[in-house]
Amino acid sequence: MSPHPPSLLLTLRVNGLDVEVAAPPHYSLLEVLRYKLHLTGSKQGCDKGDCGACTVQLDGQPVLSCITLAAQAQGREVLTVEGLAGREAHPLQDAMDRFDAAQCGFCTPGILMSAEHLLRTAGREVTHAEAAHAIAGNLCRCTGYTKILDAIVDASTKTGGGR
Amino acid sequence: MSAPKKDHVGGWHKKLGAMDRMRGLAKYTDDLELPGMLHAKIVRSPHAHARIVSIDASEALALDGVAAVITGRDMPIPYGIIPWTQDENALALDKVLYVGDGVAAVAAIDEDTANEAVRRVKVEYEVLPAIFDPEEALRSDVKINPYSRKGNLTKEVELEFGDVDGALAGSALVIEGEYFFEGTTHAAIEPHCALAKVDPDGLVTVWSATQVPHYLHRELARVLELPARRIRVIQPPLGGAFGGKSEPFDLEFCVAKLAMITNRPVKLLYTREEVFYSHRGRHPMRMRYRTGFDADGRITAVESQTTLDGGAYSSFGLVTTYYSGQLLTAPYGFGTYRFHSRRAYTNKPACGPKRGHGSVQPRFAMEIQLDKAAEALGVDPIELRRRNAIAADDLTINELRIGSTGFLACLDAVERASGWKERRGQLPYGRGLGVAGSTYISGTNYPIYPNEMPQSAVQVTLDRSGRARIFSGASDIGQGSDTMVAVIVGEELGLPLEDVRVLSADTDLCPVDLGAYSSRITLMVGNACLNAAQELRRKVQGSVAKRWGVEKSRVVLADRQAIDREDPSRAVPITQAIEWAESEHGLLAAAGSYNTPKDRHGSYRGGTIGASPAYSMTAHLAEVEVDDETGEVRVIAIWCAHDCGRAISRGLVEGQIEGSTYMGAAEAVLEVHAVDPAHGGVHAGPSLLDYRLPTALDTPAIHALIVEAPDAQGPYGAKEAGEGPLHSSIPAIANAIYDAVGVRLDELPFTPERVLAALEEKRKRERQSPREKLPLVAQAAEAEE
Numbered sequence: 001m002s003p004h005p006p007s008l009l010l011t012l013r014v015n016g017l018d019v020e021v022a023a024p025p026h027y028s029l030l031e032v033l034r035y036k037l038h039l040t041g042s043k044q045g046c047d048k049g050d051c052g053a054c055t056v057q058l059d060g061q062p063v064l065s066c067i068t069l070a071a072q073a074q075g076r077e078v079l080t081v082e083g084l085a086g087r088e089a090h091p092l093q094d095a096m097d098r099f100d101a102a103q104c105g106f107c108t109p110g111i112l113m114s115a116e117h118l119l120r121t122a123g124r125e126v127t128h129a130e131a132a133h134a135i136a137g138n139l140c141r142c143t144g145y146t147k148i149l150d151a152i153v154d155a156s157t158k159t160g161g162g163r
Numbered sequence: 164m165s166a167p168k169k170d171h172v173g174g175w176h177k178k179l180g181a182m183d184r185m186r187g188l189a190k191y192t193d194d195l196e197l198p199g200m201l202h203a204k205i206v207r208s209p210h211a212h213a214r215i216v217s218i219d220a221s222e223a224l225a226l227d228g229v230a231a232v233i234t235g236r237d238m239p240i241p242y243g244i245i246p247w248t249q250d251e252n253a254l255a256l257d258k259v260l261y262v263g264d265g266v267a268a269v270a271a272i273d274e275d276t277a278n279e280a281v282r283r284v285k286v287e288y289e290v291l292p293a294i295f296d297p298e299e300a301l302r303s304d305v306k307i308n309p310y311s312r313k314g315n316l317t318k319e320v321e322l323e324f325g326d327v328d329g330a331l332a333g334s335a336l337v338i339e340g341e342y343f344f345e346g347t348t349h350a351a352i353e354p355h356c357a358l359a360k361v362d363p364d365g366l367v368t369v370w371s372a373t374q375v376p377h378y379l380h381r382e383l384a385r386v387l388e389l390p391a392r393r394i395r396v397i398q399p400p401l402g403g404a405f406g407g408k409s410e411p412f413d414l415e416f417c418v419a420k421l422a423m424i425t426n427r428p429v430k431l432l433y434t435r436e437e438v439f440y441s442h443r444g445r446h447p448m449r450m451r452y453r454t455g456f457d458a459d460g461r462i463t464a465v466e467s468q469t470t471l472d473g474g475a476y477s478s479f480g481l482v483t484t485y486y487s488g489q490l491l492t493a494p495y496g497f498g499t500y501r502f503h504s505r506r507a508y509t510n511k512p513a514c515g516p517k518r519g520h521g522s523v524q525p526r527f528a529m530e531i532q533l534d535k536a537a538e539a540l541g542v543d544p545i546e547l548r549r550r551n552a553i554a555a556d557d558l559t560i561n562e563l564r565i566g567s568t569g570f571l572a573c574l575d576a577v578e579r580a581s582g583w584k585e586r587r588g589q590l591p592y593g594r595g596l597g598v599a600g601s602t603y604i605s606g607t608n609y610p611i612y613p614n615e616m617p618q619s620a621v622q623v624t625l626d627r628s629g630r631a632r633i634f635s636g637a638s639d640i641g642q643g644s645d646t647m648v649a650v651i652v653g654e655e656l657g658l659p660l661e662d663v664r665v666l667s668a669d670t671d672l673c674p675v676d677l678g679a680y681s682s683r684i685t686l687m688v689g690n691a692c693l694n695a696a697q698e699l700r701r702k703v704q705g706s707v708a709k710r711w712g713v714e715k716s717r718v719v720l721a722d723r724q725a726i727d728r729e730d731p732s733r734a735v736p737i738t739q740a741i742e743w744a745e746s747e748h749g750l751l752a753a754a755g756s757y758n759t760p761k762d763r764h765g766s767y768r769g770g771t772i773g774a775s776p777a778y779s780m781t782a783h784l785a786e787v788e789v790d791d792e793t794g795e796v797r798v799i800a801i802w803c804a805h806d807c808g809r810a811i812s813r814g815l816v817e818g819q820i821e822g823s824t825y826m827g828a829a830e831a832v833l834e835v836h837a838v839d840p841a842h843g844g845v846h847a848g849p850s851l852l853d854y855r856l857p858t859a860l861d862t863p864a865i866h867a868l869i870v871e872a873p874d875a876q877g878p879y880g881a882k883e884a885g886e887g888p889l890h891s892s893i894p895a896i897a898n899a900i901y902d903a904v905g906v907r908l909d910e911l912p913f914t915p916e917r918v919l920a921a922l923e924e925k926r927k928r929e930r931q932s933p934r935e936k937l938p939l940v941a942q943a944a945e946a947e948e
């Protein structure tokens with residue numbers, strides 16, 4: 001059996017730009033982002049849906065891109081960590097920076113994508129408990145989550161939840 | 164007039180490069196891609212112990228897109244992080260020693276093709292008996308590691324200080340206990356990854372997610388049979404390590420060799436499963452302790468017997484075996500001390516150093532022993548620890564020279580912050596508080612390979628644009644060592660962090676540093692950096708003083724300016740000051756290096772191991788809730804006070820305290836790294852789901868309390884903060900569980916099964932003999948009669 005079945009041609013909107021990309025049909029969204037579009041901000045920690053490092057948003061919902069087929073993103077809107085900041089850092093990035101909430105930073109892109117969804121949908125200041133629920137699918141091995149949760153709560157006071 | 168404000172050392176700093184990481188711009192090893200790059204995969208053994216009869220790679224090589232297949236024969240020179248125990252090969256030569264041992268490696272045009280090629284490599288094995296129990300291994304004639312010189316004994320240490328038996332015999336109270344620490348692993352979220360390329364002129368460059376670029380450099384040269392000058396190791400931003408990336412791994416040798424053979428760049432990323440099998444995590448230890456106390460609760464004697472389950476290779480095991488005894492002798496003074504530790508080979512993933520190398524397990528045992536003694540003596544557990552605390556500049560029983568100690572302040576801090584005095588004994592059944600203390604080294608006085616050269620070195624340059632550059636060998640593994648050196652240079656030269664550039668961990672461009680292990684970087688690299696920065700500062704001060712016609716000591720560098728201390732209205736921008744200095748001296752460059760004191764260690768064989776320039780001190784206080792129906796232990800809060808000497812950067816120190824405390828709590832209640840003997844030694848759960856890491860919902864509230872007892876050996880008095888604050892997290896939880904429901908858990912982790920079994924056992928005991936509910940002190944008194 002050849003490891004190379006014919007590729008699919010996919011059209012996605014990634015971080016606000018339309019892209020067309022050819023990829024093998026078994027490719028995950030994470031593989032397409034990292035290997036085809038060179039958006040390496042989304043990380044691979046396990047490749048089986050356990051760690052959350054690969055979290056991106058699909059039509060505004062956080063998903064684990066390592067267990068999402070790229071084909072499922074066909075015609076849909078993908079937001080990755082690279083698309084989070086505008087000219088200025090996103091308030092979450094700014095807060096994480098001020099709180100020293102990223103140690104190695106490997107979990108951070110995924111956490112940002114989960115937390116952004118929380119802040120946007122809450123539309124108000126969030127509690128530590130809400131923040132902990134929102135990132136419960138994102139493992140961090142460095143921080144004990146303390147400063148991450150502080151940063152998310154702090155950012156929510158700045159955004160009123162939305163962007 | 165007070166001196167101009169300097170806000171660097173002791174302040175709160177944003178971490179260097181953090182925003183890059185948060186924007187997804189930082190390039191970790193797996194984010195690197197080179198033109199024409201091949202992907203490599205490793206063929207791994209399905210057997211825990213087997214002889215390799217033959218390897219047939221012809222079908223793999225016949226596959227389109229496969230560029231090369233290598234086996235152990237391509238790199239037959241053994242290596243090992245400790246020069247005296249080089250007992251591994253990049254790929255197995257004749258035997259595989261555990262499930263997951265590397266047998267062959269393939270390089271192909273993409274990952275899918277490489278995986279298919281792995282399936283097509285035919286390996287014929289003759290299965291050999293496998294041993295999973297260290298005691299059995301020590302008795303067995305089956306020799307596991309072919310390089311072993313003493314059967315399955317990889318290291319044995321027996322040291323005695325004073326007349327232990329006499330002291331035990333004369334003790335008012337002797338507590339005996341047997342403890343078991345099941346293994347745990349690092350589980351950094353970034354899997355190991357390496358990439359190699361060969362330049363046309365023959366330079367082999369290896370990018371690797373390693374925390375020891377220098378040791379990797381040395382071992383690559385050895386195994387690839389190349390002069391070190393033809394190899395360059397670069398450590399890209401690292402996604403966590405915790406000791407799990409502190410020695411060479413098969414993938415680094417394989418990518419380098421495959422790149423040399425194929426003349427194309429080659430990358431290899433471990434799967435998560437491979438990370439678990441590669442392990443090098445905390446050793447399972449079975450520990451028997453006897454601790455003697457006088458009537459006032461002073462420790463008269465400590466005696467321990469420890470068996471370490473080492474797995475298939477030595478790794479750092481020689482050091483681990485020493486550390487299992489040597490690092491226990493503070494923060495409490497011992498009247499006498501004897502330990503006997505033996506490390507065995509078994510057919511399992513090799514154990515190595517994990518955060519708190521070698522000393523987390525004995526600390527667990529010791530602190531529970533103390534808790535049992537406090538109860539038996541009717542003394543408050545914090546008070547018992549105070550009574551035994553060593554003083555600053557004490558020499559421990561095993562001749563470690565303790566410099567500063569803030570241990571008493573740590574105890575005070577957790578006692579106050581947790582409300583211990585008011586709340587202890589007042590909590591309802593099921594809730595409890597527990598305390599524990601510990602100490603850790605700030606680097607080791609003796610390097611892994613004996614030499615007189617500096618252990619750390621940096622070069623700092625300053626140029627007329629007002630910018631400082633630091634070339635540092637140190638590995639920033641997320642702990643923030645790049646920020647630490649920048650803070651020091653900024654402090655000395657009056658520059659904000661944004662004007663300081665750090666280039667680190669590139670063996671071609673940076674001076675040698677031994678690596679990010681044994682909590683050595685702040686003290687050693689910090690001192691090296693401080694020396695260099697001060698030399699530059701003096702040059703700039705001198706040139707400015709000359710222009711102004713004043714004493715050098717009047718010139719202060721702060722806030723991007725040179726300021727006259729006695730007439731602050733006189734100031735020039737730092738760029739002007741640098742221009743004057745550069746005109747006078749030429750390029751403003753300084754090299755700083757640090758070597759450890761060599762007169763601070765025990766005067767006996769082995770007395771150098773455990774000797775450190777300075778020791779951090781820690782106290783933990785945990786609050787738990789135990790559900791006696793489900794057996795579930797919920798850790799509600801942990802207060803950790805840590806004496807880091809001086810917090811160079813507060814946010815980073817707090818982050819280390821929080822991360823360490825979290826990791827200890829995780830080991831206490833959730834984590835088990837083990838293989839399954841019933842299924843041939845496969846890993847019991849090699850995934851981030853089965854190996855249970857706490858999520859944000861499982862992690863207790865962690866209160867980091869910084870205590871500062873500056874040490875004369877540290878830069879600005881600083882000691883370590885990265886590993887010490889893990890140790891006592893675990894026994895504090897164990898002691899809190901006892902306070903909550905009255906059961907001692909002497910085996911880790913504290914799973915619901917173990918808690919329920921202990922509760923059942925307790926009920927049975929109470930039913931049979933209510934008399935045993937007497938306080939332990941009465942039992943102890945009876946036992947003496």
Ligand code: FES
Pocket residue numbers: 043044045046047048049050051052053054055064065066067
């Ligand atoms: S990489 Fe997707 S969940 Fe771990």
Ligand code: FES
Pocket residue numbers: 101102103104105106107108139140141142143352402403641
């Ligand atoms: S910061 Fe390292 S894993 Fe979260």
